[in-house]
Amino acid sequence: MWRYFFRRVNLFFATTLVMMAVLFYATHQFPVDESYALSGISNPSAEQLEHISDEFKLNSNSVVQFLAYVEQRFSGNMGMSINSQQPVFEELKTVLPASFELSLVAGLIALFLGVPIGVIAALSSNKFVQWSILGLTLTGYSIPVFWLGLTLSLWFGVNLGWLPISGQINLLYQIKPITGFMLIDTLLSDSSYRIPAFVDALMHLILPAITLAVLPFTLIVRITRQAMLQVMNQTYIRAAEARGLHTFTIIIKHALPNAMIPVLKSIGIMLGTFACYGIIVEVIFSWPGVGSWLVSGIYQRDYTVIQAGILSVSLLIIFLSILIEFIHTAINPMSKKELYATN
Amino acid sequence: MTLFWKLTPKTLLCAAVGMLVSACGQATLPPGLVYCSEGNPESFNPQVVTSGTTIDATSHQLYSRLVNYDVEKGDITPGLATDWYISNDGLNYTFNLRHNVQFHHTDFFKPQRAFNADDVLFSFERIINKQHPYHFVSRTGYPFFQSIGFESLISSIEKVNEYQIVFKLNRKDASFLSNLATDFAIILSREYADQLLIEGEPEKIDLQPIGTGPFQLNQYVKNEFIRYTKNPQYWLGDIDIEHLVFDITPKSTSRLAKLITGDCSVSALPKAGELAIIDQHSHIKVDAKPGLNVAFWALNTQKPPLNNISVRRALAHAIDKQNILDVVYNDIAVEATGILPPTSWAYSNNLPANNYDPAKAKNLLDKAGVKDLVINLWAMPVARIYNPNALKTAELIQADLANVGVKVNIITYDWSIFTQKLVSEDYDSVLIGWNADNSDPDNFFTPLLSCSALESNNNRSKWCQKDFDHLLTLAQNTTNRADRKSYYQAAEAILSDQVPLIPIAHAEKVLLKRNNITSMQVRPYGGIAFAKIKHNAQQGNQ
Numbered sequence: 001m002w003r004y005f006f007r008r009v010n011l012f013f014a015t016t017l018v019m020m021a022v023l024f025y026a027t028h029q030f031p032v033d034e035s036y037a038l039s040g041i042s043n044p045s046a047e048q049l050e051h052i053s054d055e056f057k058l059n060s061n062s063v064v065q066f067l068a069y070v071e072q073r074f075s076g077n078m079g080m081s082i083n084s085q086q087p088v089f090e091e092l093k094t095v096l097p098a099s100f101e102l103s104l105v106a107g108l109i110a111l112f113l114g115v116p117i118g119v120i121a122a123l124s125s126n127k128f129v130q131w132s133i134l135g136l137t138l139t140g141y142s143i144p145v146f147w148l149g150l151t152l153s154l155w156f157g158v159n160l161g162w163l164p165i166s167g168q169i170n171l172l173y174q175i176k177p178i179t180g181f182m183l184i185d186t187l188l189s190d191s192s193y194r195i196p197a198f199v200d201a202l203m204h205l206i207l208p209a210i211t212l213a214v215l216p217f218t219l220i221v222r223i224t225r226q227a228m229l230q231v232m233n234q235t236y237i238r239a240a241e242a243r244g245l246h247t248f249t250i251i252i253k254h255a256l257p258n259a260m261i262p263v264l265k266s267i268g269i270m271l272g273t274f275a276c277y278g279i280i281v282e283v284i285f286s287w288p289g290v291g292s293w294l295v296s297g298i299y300q301r302d303y304t305v306i307q308a309g310i311l312s313v314s315l316l317i318i319f320l321s322i323l324i325e326f327i328h329t330a331i332n333p334m335s336k337k338e339l340y341a342t343n
Numbered sequence: 344m345t346l347f348w349k350l351t352p353k354t355l356l357c358a359a360v361g362m363l364v365s366a367c368g369q370a371t372l373p374p375g376l377v378y379c380s381e382g383n384p385e386s387f388n389p390q391v392v393t394s395g396t397t398i399d400a401t402s403h404q405l406y407s408r409l410v411n412y413d414v415e416k417g418d419i420t421p422g423l424a425t426d427w428y429i430s431n432d433g434l435n436y437t438f439n440l441r442h443n444v445q446f447h448h449t450d451f452f453k454p455q456r457a458f459n460a461d462d463v464l465f466s467f468e469r470i471i472n473k474q475h476p477y478h479f480v481s482r483t484g485y486p487f488f489q490s491i492g493f494e495s496l497i498s499s500i501e502k503v504n505e506y507q508i509v510f511k512l513n514r515k516d517a518s519f520l521s522n523l524a525t526d527f528a529i530i531l532s533r534e535y536a537d538q539l540l541i542e543g544e545p546e547k548i549d550l551q552p553i554g555t556g557p558f559q560l561n562q563y564v565k566n567e568f569i570r571y572t573k574n575p576q577y578w579l580g581d582i583d584i585e586h587l588v589f590d591i592t593p594k595s596t597s598r599l600a601k602l603i604t605g606d607c608s609v610s611a612l613p614k615a616g617e618l619a620i621i622d623q624h625s626h627i628k629v630d631a632k633p634g635l636n637v638a639f640w641a642l643n644t645q646k647p648p649l650n651n652i653s654v655r656r657a658l659a660h661a662i663d664k665q666n667i668l669d670v671v672y673n674d675i676a677v678e679a680t681g682i683l684p685p686t687s688w689a690y691s692n693n694l695p696a697n698n699y700d701p702a703k704a705k706n707l708l709d710k711a712g713v714k715d716l717v718i719n720l721w722a723m724p725v726a727r728i729y730n731p732n733a734l735k736t737a738e739l740i741q742a743d744l745a746n747v748g749v750k751v752n753i754i755t756y757d758w759s760i761f762t763q764k765l766v767s768e769d770y771d772s773v774l775i776g777w778n779a780d781n782s783d784p785d786n787f788f789t790p791l792l793s794c795s796a797l798e799s800n801n802n803r804s805k806w807c808q809k810d811f812d813h814l815l816t817l818a819q820n821t822t823n824r825a826d827r828k829s830y831y832q833a834a835e836a837i838l839s840d841q842v843p844l845i846p847i848a849h850a851e852k853v854l855l856k857r858n859n860i861t862s863m864q865v866r867p868y869g870g871i872a873f874a875k876i877k878h879n880a881q882q883g884n885q
Contacts, residue, residue, distance in 0.1 A: 084566065086565070153600065158603055161604060164604040165600050166600050170372060170377065171606070171607075173373060174373070193372075286592065288567060296566060299757055300759075
């Protein structure tokens with residue numbers, strides 16, 4: 001198992017290095033001065049220029065430059081945002097938690113609703129229930145997220161006026177960022193408007209979270225259903241039934257844990273699409289996360305922000321995919337067997 | 344794995360409770376007001392910019408002026424100057440200053456004295472005196488003051504005593520007081536400037552503002568928000584609004600959505616099509632007033648092919664302004680014949696306009712021997728009061744010109760880059776406009792089309808004509824309205840003949856507000872002001 005673990009860690013570093021190389025190459029293709037694209041300082045003074053060229057080893061060959069680039073970026077030197085003239089790292093620290101908050105809530109909604117509904121779809125003998133769940137998930141899966149986001153905001157925001165559809169919180173609440181998670185920060189703040197602020201933040205979260213949850217939700221339902229159908233036909237389930245166990249116990253104890261393995265795998269595969277959908281949802285709902293930050297950086301030709309945005313998002317995806325793959329192997333007896341057979 | 348199953352009913356319950364709270368609970372908001380603004384300010388000092396977004400965020404919120412403009416009467420009223428008198432030759436303006444006016448008291452600046460003549464001296468010396476330590480602190484110069492030739496107009500500014508100051512002019516200028524009442528002529532703190540010089544950070548004067556206005560800056564996060572708190576020592580008395588927040592929302596639809604869902608209380612610059620949606624929401628009111636503004640298409644008169652007057656005339660005849668009014672402005676605008684809007688007192692409707700006549704346009708182009716003309720058309724990416732959708736306008740112009748055989752390439756950049764590139768790059772033509780800062784007609788001519796405006800890069804047509812400039816000087820030299828009107832009409836006639844720009848429309852100034860906002864008025868010119876707003880406590884989500 002350890003050997004497998006180190007192979008995965010190796011894979012993580014190798015992929016990251018390749019990604020950095022692509023980013024490094026792309027940075028040099030930006031139609032601006034090298035030092036500007038790297039540091040984000042417009043009209044640098046002679047001293048600053050020297051400092052930048054020293055940091056990024058601009059006078060050495062490209063291999064040394066690449067290593068210096070990797071070193072600088074991973075030590076937190078992301079340069080200054082060209083547009084706001086703030087350190088990009090500081091901005092990243094405020095936008096990343098906002099994105100985490102949104103994706104976490106969306107992911108939890110998808111998981112906690114998706115798994116039970118998938119199980120119901122698999123076990124229900126009622127054709128109507130089966131077909132309607134399948135039909136609904138197929139519809140959900142086919143709806144483009146931008147259309148869904150706009151439709152939901154049109155209905156619940158503009159027409160009904162129930163839910164806010166833009167931003168993270170009403171700006172009159174002055175919340176100091178502590179964890180970066182708005183829901184937690186509102187509760188931690190010492191303002192007398194703590195509870196209303198929390199409710200307001202929750203309201204702002206509902207529509208974007210639901211929009212983002214639809215895709216993983218439908219996938220989880222479909223895969224859970226498929227896996228459950230397969231698992232329920234296994235001999236050990238029949239053996240459990242023969243022992244007279246209650247159906248509920250069979251599902252929870254014997255069927256579901258095994259059915260979760262393909263679900264976990266599909267979550268890993270879905271990450272890239274999920275991140276992409278996250279960016280779209282953030283833009284639609286003006287959610288101040290890394291996605292809308294990256295997109296506005298692209299619009300404003302903010303080269304340092306583009307680099308940092310791509311770097312952080314892809315690093316996260318690489319890390320999480322490998323993590324999920326590792327967990328998948330660790331809890332899946334089948335793949336363990338495969339591993340020990342081959343190794 | 345069993346965890347998932349057990350938690351589900353709880354989660355559902357939580358969600359249900361959440362929905363319940365949302366449906367019946369009225370969220371209580373801290374006292375204050377959120378304004379959905381359309382962009383980031385470039386600076387926090389209106390002296391150094393001309394952009395309306397910056398003016399909105401600074402001028403009437405953070406600062407005060409010597410004199411003000413009364414919106415109702417169109418008169419000059421006292422500001423930081425309590426009264427003033429003008430010498431008989433019209434060259435000396437003496438101002439008596441208000442006592443006990445306090446500058447903002449903040450973490451980084453604790454004023455030791457009240458406002459006095461030194462502050463006035465500093466604020467204007469900075470602009471006109473090239474030796475002044477603060478003159479070159481502004482990297483963008485002082486575009487409004489340069490465009491009206493302020494430097495050459497003022498011979499000297501003299502402090503008589505702590506509370507009296509004299510402006511000595513080189514020539515008579517009927518628009519001088521009006522110019523002092525513009526959003527740009529704000530008063531800075533000399534004491535703060537001295538402190539910054541000692542600290543070695545003079546550039547902070549434009550970024551960490553100190554003024555005498557109703558609000559002081561609390562926090563600014565670019566692309567996100569600007570927070571103000573009220574100035575407890577405001578010289579005009581107590582203000583109703585505790586906190587003022589500018590929610591920076593560049594997308595017009597998002598601004599509308601935030602207004603509907605209650606995330607902001609006031610918003611501006613709706614797109615034409617959005618007004619129909621607002622009609623369905625009874626809690627949102629639309630305030631519209633004819634504005635003192637003009638949207639125009641400036642033609643670069645220094646660059647071929649548009650240096651050819653026949654080509655410019657042809658273009659003027661080729662575009663269908665009525666169509667633009669219908670599509671882009673949704674009829675909340677009037678067609679522009681000249682550069683002055685109908686609400687200006689110098690306006691006259693018997694101007695020979697370049698009417699829509701594609702056949703004539705084609706004819707002119709043929710006569711000039713111009714074939715296969717290709718021009719670049721720069722269009723602003725953001726909504727401005729004078730043009731809510733410049734890109735759409737550009738597309739309509741593109742279609743109109745295709746009819747007469749002219750190919751148009753539309754170019755656009757993000758707003759801050761757009762304004763930078765307008766100065767540095769060689770464009771063919773640009774769709775832009777002007778929102779007046781005061782009701783003096785001079786404000787439409789000198790800052791936009793005079794030779795001094797050419798030097799300050801504000802003259803988008805890069806056009807400088809002696810006769811035209813002479814007319815403007817004549818008009819400034821007299822205070823007789825009838826004479827001035829005839830001069831401005833003559834100037835309009837030159838514009839119509841030479842076509843350095845093609846006026847398109849005068850838009851109405853539209854402000855959207857939730858109906859708990861009372862006593863907020865649309866100002867026909869200049870930036871938005873929040874000091875006098877009242878709003879009742881009834882808040883919440885609906």
